[in-house]
Each structure stands twice: as C-alpha cells, then as structure tokens.
Amino acid sequence: MAAAYDNDNVFAKILRGEIPAHKVYEDDVALAIMDIMPRAEGHVLVIPKVPARNLLDIDPAALAALISRVQHVAKAAKDAFGADGLTLQQFNESAGGQVIFHLHFHILPRFEGVALRPPGTMADGEKLKAQAEKIRAALGPFAG
Incomplete structure (x- = not known):
C-alpha cells in the first residue's frame, strides 16, 4: 500500500508561502525554485501545485501539464547558463x-x-x- 501524502512536507510549506524560496517560474500548475543545496550552477526544482507524493500517484493529466513546465524551465536554465546539456532527475520513494x-x-x-x-x-x-x-530572464512566455 502506498504511503499517504504529507501536507507538512517542505514543498507543501513553500507552496503555502510558509517557507521562503527563490522562485524561477510559477503558474496555476507548477512552481520552479532554486535548489538550496545545488549540485550544479543553476540547479532548479519544478514541483506541481497539486498534492502528489511522487510520479507513481500523480494524476496523469496533472503530470502531462507539469512536464511541459519542466521542459520550459529546463530550456531556460540551459540557455541562461550557456550549458552544454542538462541532467533531469526525479526520485520515487526512499528506496x-x-x-x-x-x-x-x-x-x-x-x-x-x-x-x-x-x-x-x-x-x-x-x-x-x-x-x-x-x-527568469531567459524564460520568455510559456507556450504550453
């Protein structure tokens, strides 16, 4: 049985404005913020506004909307830093x-x-x- 979503996780608190974050992008679907423990220059996190524990339990329609925002932010991050490429990571459950x-x-x-x-x-x-x-300066309008 899957574990329940915890409304007190740090990203839920950021979404509610209880914890500050360096925002990169925001709309009704997603919030993109700088990772406070970056593993690379320009390390950004994109999170859905819907409560979803991970990839395994998000509604497929919400995931489809989210991934277009991930792509939009990824292009901007690559351009902003003149990067040669990108690594996209997404982890599910402790294991x-x-x-x-x-x-x-x-x-x-x-x-x-x-x-x-x-x-x-x-x-x-x-x-x-x-x-x-x-x-943010490299983002341009979202065309999703």
Whole structure:
C-alpha cells in the first residue's frame, strides 16, 4: 500500500508561502525554485501545485501539464547558463532516492568535463537569487 501524502512536507510549506524560496517560474500548475543545496550552477526544482507524493500517484493529466513546465524551465536554465546539456532527475520513494515526499523534478545545467557536486552543501542565498533572476530572464512566455 502506498504511503499517504504529507501536507507538512517542505514543498507543501513553500507552496503555502510558509517557507521562503527563490522562485524561477510559477503558474496555476507548477512552481520552479532554486535548489538550496545545488549540485550544479543553476540547479532548479519544478514541483506541481497539486498534492502528489511522487510520479507513481500523480494524476496523469496533472503530470502531462507539469512536464511541459519542466521542459520550459529546463530550456531556460540551459540557455541562461550557456550549458552544454542538462541532467533531469526525479526520485520515487526512499528506496529510489526520494528524500522530500512531494513530486519534484531536478533540472541541472551541465558542462562538458564538469562533475556534479556532492549533495548536502547549502548555497549562498544571494547567489541563488542572482541565478533565479538569470533563469527568469531567459524564460520568455510559456507556450504550453
């Protein structure tokens, strides 16, 4: 049996405005924020506004709407940082590496020959703010 969604997870609190975040993109479907422990320059998280524990329990129509936002933000992050490519990560349940139990996609701009940083180091808030602004400037209108 699948575990229930926890309304007190950190992303639910961010969506309710109880915890601050460096916002990159927001509409009625999704919120994109800078990861506070980035593994790459421009590491962004995209989360759905619907309560979904992970990929396994989100409504397929909500997932379809969400993934178009993931693509939109990913293109902007790649462009904003002049990246050579992107890594997209999404984890499901503890055994799959999930730590926060609200569906989220990691977008990591990547550069040839540059490894991802190890997880767990907090980033400087001013640096995250500047990176969020850089990605927002590259977004353009959402055409989904």
